[in-house]
Amino acid sequence: xxxxxxxxxxxxxxxxxxxxxxxxxxxxxxxxxxxxxxxxxxxxxxxxxxxxxxxxxxxxxxxxxxxxxxxxxxxxxxxxxxxxxxxxxxxxxxxxxxxxxxxxxxxxxxxxxxxxxxxxxxxxxxxxxxxxxxxxxxxxxxxxxxxxxxxxxxxxxxxxxxxxxxxxxxxxxxxxxxxxxxxxxxxxxxxxxxxxxxxxxxxxxxxxxxxxxxxxxxxxxxxxxxxxxxxxxxxxxxxxxxxxxxxxxxxx
Numbered sequence: 001x002x003x004x005x006x007x008x009x010x011x012x013x014x015x016x017x018x019x020x021x022x023x024x025x026x027x028x029x030x031x032x033x034x035x036x037x038x039x040x041x042x043x044x045x046x047x048x049x050x051x052x053x054x055x056x057x058x059x060x061x062x063x064x065x066x067x068x069x070x071x072x073x074x075x076x077x078x079x080x081x082x083x084x085x086x087x088x089x090x091x092x093x094x095x096x097x098x099x100x101x102x103x104x105x106x107x108x109x110x111x112x113x114x115x116x117x118x119x120x121x122x123x124x125x126x127x128x129x130x131x132x133x134x135x136x137x138x139x140x141x142x143x144x145x146x147x148x149x150x151x152x153x154x155x156x157x158x159x160x161x162x163x164x165x166x167x168x169x170x171x172x173x174x175x176x177x178x179x180x181x182x183x184x185x186x187x188x189x190x191x192x193x194x195x196x197x198x199x200x201x202x203x204x205x206x207x208x209x210x211x212x213x214x215x216x217x218x219x220x221x222x223x224x225x226x227x228x229x230x231x232x233x234x235x236x237x238x239x240x241x242x243x244x245x246x247x248x249x250x251x252x
Contacts (some may be wrong), residue, residue, distance in 0.1 A: 004114065008241040008248065011110050019068045024110050024139050029055075031138045031165060032074050038164045044157060045081035048074060072105065075131075082129045082157025108191070108225050108246055109135055115189055115221045115248070116140035123148065123187040125179040125209075126195035130158035130172075133191065137167050145172050146187070148179045180205050184212055187220060194226035206232045213251050220251045 014022040035041050036052035055070035109132060116122070120142035124133035127147035137145055149155050155174050162172050175182060179195060190213060196202045210232040213220055222237070224230060227247035230237050241248040 002240065004240045004248075007114050008111055011114070012107065012243070015107060015110070018064060019071070019106070020064060022106075022110060024113050025071075025106065027139050028075070028106060028109065028135055029071055031135055032071070032078060035078055035161055035164055036074060040160055041078070041081070041164060044160065045077055047077045048081075051077055075106065078161075079128065079131045082151075082154045082160075108132070108193075108223055109139065111241065111246065111248060112136055112189070112191060112223045113139045115223075116142050119143050120189050121186050122146065122189045122191060123182065123184055124191045125182065126150075126193065127154070127158070129154045129161060130174070131161060132193075134158070134161055134165055134167060134172070136191075137171060138165060141171070143171070146175060146182070146184075147173070148175045148177065148182045150176070150178065152176055180209055180212075185216060187216065188218065189221045189223070191223045192225065192229060194224075194228050198228040203232070210234070216251070222247070222249045222251055224249070 011022060019025055033052060033055065036048040042049055051070050051074035055067060055074055058064075058066035058070050113136065116136065116139075118141065120140075121144045122133060122136065122142065123146045124130060125148050127133060127149045128151075130145075130147040130149070133145040133147050136142075147155070147158060149158070155176055158174060184190070196205060198206070206229055210229060211234075213222070214233060214235040221240075222229070224247045226245060227242075230247055230249060233251070236252050238250040238252065239247065240250060
């Protein structure tokens with residue numbers, strides 16, 4: 001068993017026993033509380049006030065079960081804030097059988113953290129409001145994160161989050177458009193939460209993305225949540241971890 005797999009298995013085991021014993025959870029918690037305390041974020045997502053209060057009370061009471069529950073609900077609430085599509089964006093999303101509003105919990109973030117170095121150039125494809133990519137900059141500051149998202153509304157929320165968290169502009173960029181046509185030539189890590197439902201209609205989109213990633217001339221790590229991408233690669237994909245939901249691999 002490779003070193004990466006051992007690390008990933010250790011993270012999964014730790015999260016099952018006590019989420020707050022897992023390295024990085026406190027960083028995520030503080031970032032989410034920072035966002036929830038900001039008036040503009042509260043206006044964007046009023047429910048954050050409730051979960052912020054719940055989380056702080058549970059933390060003060062040393063009630064780990066309620067603290068975990070409130071943390072995950074605050075994450076969910078902030079992750080979905082800013083959702084909205086213009087008529088043209090909605091037509092494109094519908095045409096691709098697109099999904100939105102899925103967070104996937106903290107496991108993918110804490111796994112991705114293990115692969116990030118200061119030189120990492122990450123791409124979050126179908127980023128929504130970019131919360132995952134921004135949290136990864138908090139967890140493991142790195143050279144650059146590209147967020148690719150179809151919804152201008154989501155991007156506006158993401159820019160607000162970036163400003164509240166104080167992440168410099170030279171470490172973040174936002175691209176409004178179709179993730180399947182993004183320029184990923186400099187990317188060293190791709191974070192992807194199944195953007196469209198797998199079907200005969202959408203299979204060509206996954207094949208196109210797989211071909212794009214395979215054409216990159218340096219190795220690329222792939223974090224694929226609800227993985228529907230790896231079956232479409234024609235070049236070697238080296239698995240580092242999989243549990244039937246989350247797949248981590250290296251594209252050679």
